[in-house]
Amino acid sequence: MVRPPCCTDANLKKGPWMPEEDEKLVDYISSNGHGNWKQLPKLAGLNRCGKSCRLRWTNYLRPDIKRGTFTDEEERVIINLHSVIGNKWSRIAAHLPGRTDNEIKNFWNTHIRKKLLQMGIDPNTHKPRTDLNHLMNLSQLVGTTQLGGNLFSPWSNILTLQADVSQLAKLQLLQNVIQMLSTTTLPSLDYSTLLGSRGVINGEKNLRTEGLEANIDSLLNATVNPFPSNDFQAVPHPSEGILDHESLNNSLTSTSYEKESLLPKLASTSASPESSTVNQMESNSEPLNHRNSSSDSSVFEAWEKILDDETDGSYWKDILDQLTSSSPSWPLGE
DNA sequence: AAATTCCGCAACCGCCAGATA
DNA sequence: GTATCTGGCGGTTGCGGAATT
Numbered sequence: 294m295v296r297p298p299c300c301t302d303a304n305l306k307k308g309p310w311m312p313e314e315d316e317k318l319v320d321y322i323s324s325n326g327h328g329n330w331k332q333l334p335k336l337a338g339l340n341r342c343g344k345s346c347r348l349r350w351t352n353y354l355r356p357d358i359k360r361g362t363f364t365d366e367e368e369r370v371i372i373n374l375h376s377v378i379g380n381k382w383s384r385i386a387a388h389l390p391g392r393t394d395n396e397i398k399n400f401w402n403t404h405i406r407k408k409l410l411q412m413g414i415d416p417n418t419h420k421p422r423t424d425l426n427h428l429m430n431l432s433q434l435v436g437t438t439q440l441g442g443n444l445f446s447p448w449s450n451i452l453t454l455q456a457d458v459s460q461l462a463k464l465q466l467l468q469n470v471i472q473m474l475s476t477t478t479l480p481s482l483d484y485s486t487l488l489g490s491r492g493v494i495n496g497e498k499n500l501r502t503e504g505l506e507a508n509i510d511s512l513l514n515a516t517v518n519p520f521p522s523n524d525f526q527a528v529p530h531p532s533e534g535i536l537d538h539e540s541l542n543n544s545l546t547s548t549s550y551e552k553e554s555l556l557p558k559l560a561s562t563s564a565s566p567e568s569s570t571v572n573q574m575e576s577n578s579e580p581l582n583h584r585n586s587s588s589d590s591s592v593f594e595a596w597e598k599i600l601d602d603e604t605d606g607s608y609w610k611d612i613l614d615q616l617t618s619s620s621p622s623w624p625l626g627e
Numbered sequence: 628a629a630a631t632t633c634c635g636c637a638a639c640c641g642c643c644a645g646a647t648a
Numbered sequence: 649g650t651a652t653c654t655g656g657c658g659g660t661t662g663c664g665g666a667a668t669t
Contacts, residue, residue: 309637309663331654347655348638383657394657395637403635633667640660647653 306340310349314339318346319354352395359391363400371397372405376419 306314321337327350330343339346352358363371367389374385382394382401389397401416409416 307639329654344640344655345638351656352637380658398658399636629669631667631669634665635663636665637663638661641658643655643657645653645655648651 304340305334305342305345307345310353314341315349315354318350322350322354348395352393355393357391358393363392363404367392368400368405371401372409372419375401375405 317337317339321333325336327333327347330347333339333343333346334341337346341349370388371385374388378384380398382398386392386394386397406416409419413421415421
């Protein structure tokens with residue numbers, strides 16, 4: 294069965310809306326509601342297809358639309374939700390009153406995506422970019438002649454530029470983490486444990502008894518702000534795993550709700566007052582910082598220490614800023 | 628000052644899922 | 649059970665203004 298296009302009438306107007314068209318649409322919906330979108334244009338005296346009217350209304354004319362730049366908080370919410378559910382813009386929009394899916398989608402594509410890339414984070418996976426080309430390019434750009442088979446030597450070259458012992462230690466750690474990320478698969482987040490441990494949704498729902506049809510959006514509310522900092526932060530704690538859609542669904546469809554999480558706690562990556570919410574929730578429950586990999590523990594511990602030291606949450610930004618200033622043509626693009 | 632390139636955003640397109648006859 | 653309709657969603661396009669050369 295092949296559906297005909299929604300708007301087959303070639304005489305219907307397309308393109309930007311005129312103020313008088315907007316006025317007609319608003320007037321009609323204000324007094325009659327939108328009802329059947331297909332009938333609406335005719336009833337409202339508009340030479341547009343219903344779909345176009347619906348889009349204009351929902352994305353622009355609706356009275357509860359919130360316009361203007363996105364706040365840092367909104368940005369964090371978008372990033373965190375995106376890390377969980379991906380490009381589900383309407384679902385993300387449901388968590389941001391007054392924002393439309395289209396607006397969020399545009400904001401993602403024009404701002405956040407670039408920002409993540411500039412920070413060396415893959416906007417699709419929300420993981421640090423570890424592709425070899427990226428690192429090899431970096432190597433070439435800093436003029437190294439001593440790769441010596443060590444794929445991570447670019448970091449060392451940068452270190453010589455910085456000549457900073459503190460940075461050396463941090464970058465050494467970063468190297469270890471990247472190496473680990475590139476050679477091992479991060480454990481999937483046991484979402485049910487996470488939720489249980491956080492006293493999900495103010496105790497309004499007991500997921501363990503209400504079953505797996507649990508309201509995913511409610512779950513998302515509980516994880517919407519894992520990086521409670523005033524600074525932009527998208528780099529996940531290396532030990533917290535990625536809240537990808539698959540693992541979310543796996544957790545939601547798994548029957549092993551009682552299994553112990555393999556993951557360390559969801560680290561608050563700053564010491565900002567806002568982080569107390571997460572910390573409080575964690576303190577009310579079983580600690581999640583159990584580790585089953587002793588070989589990784591030193592890296593994790595060091596990482597946590599660095600994060601603890603980074604009270605302003607700007608560690609990654611600083612590092613990347615320094616890297617980019619050392620190498621003006623740092624390959625930021627894809 | 629003019630030409631060109633870049634960027635952000637509104638709008639369109641095609642597909643899908645749910646509702647209904 | 650099936651065909652059709654409608655609304656909704658996500659990806660993409662193209663225009664207009666800003667920035668750069």
